Amino acid sequence: MAQEPATGSRELALYAAQLASEKKGHELKLMEVGRVSIVADYFLICTGNTAIQVKAICEHLLESLKQQNFYPLRVEGLKEAWWVVLDYGFLVVHVFQPDARAFYDLERLWYEAPQVFFNGGGEGLPLLTD
Numbered sequence: 808m809a810q811e812p813a814t815g816s817r818e819l820a821l822y823a824a825q826l827a828s829e830k831k832g833h834e835l836k837l838m839e840v841g842r843v844s845i846v847a848d849y850f851l852i853c854t855g856n857t858a859i860q861v862k863a864i865c866e867h868l869l870e871s872l873k874q875q876n877f878y879p880l881r882v883e884g885l886k887e888a889w890w891v892v893l894d895y896g897f898l899v900v901h902v903f904q905p906d907a908r909a910f911y912d913l914e915r916l917w918y919e920a921p922q923v924f925f926n927g928g929g930e931g932l933p934l935l936t937d
Contacts, residue, residue: 816841816897817923819877820849823900824925826871827853830864832902836914837923841897848897850917854908858888861902865891868900 824837832853841848855861865885872878877895884891890907893900901913 816848819872819875819895820851820898820923821925822875823851823868823872823898824853826868827851827864827900827902830867831855831860832864834908835925837925838914838917838920839923840899840917840920842921843917843919847894847899849899849923850913850920851898851900852903852908852913853901854903854905855888856905858904861888861891861904864902865893865900868893868902 820837824835827835832855835851835853838850838852839848840846840850853864855864862885865882865888869879869882872895879893880896881894882892883894889904890911891900891902893902903911
């Protein structure tokens with residue numbers, strides 16, 4: 808399993824879901840892939856309607872997580888913004904445009920991973936503080 812930050816990978820994954828929802832990311836799914844693989848603890852999958860929205864979601868995530876001293880190990884696809892991957896080790900965020908999400912269908916590939924249910928509207932999710 809990927810190394811867990813001091814605040815807990817679950818709390819950070821929920822915080823990332825809140826951040827994505829703040830930029831109108833939709834069809835958010837948080838999957839606990841750490842129960843079926845060593846690739847990460849969580850996958851956050853969401854959709855932005857356009858390349859501009861995908862970039863906005865990703866930039867908001869990158870900046871907000873940086874303010875909490877979390878930096879990605881790798882960022883892929885941000886220039887094209889068709890499918891962007893933000894890899895934080897314990898958390899991998901996938902932000903898709905609709906056609907890319909339908910084509911790759913990560914939910915089907917990782918169907919064995921339990922889904923974490925949360926309030927997708929952003930209310931009630933934990934906020935990290937200094």
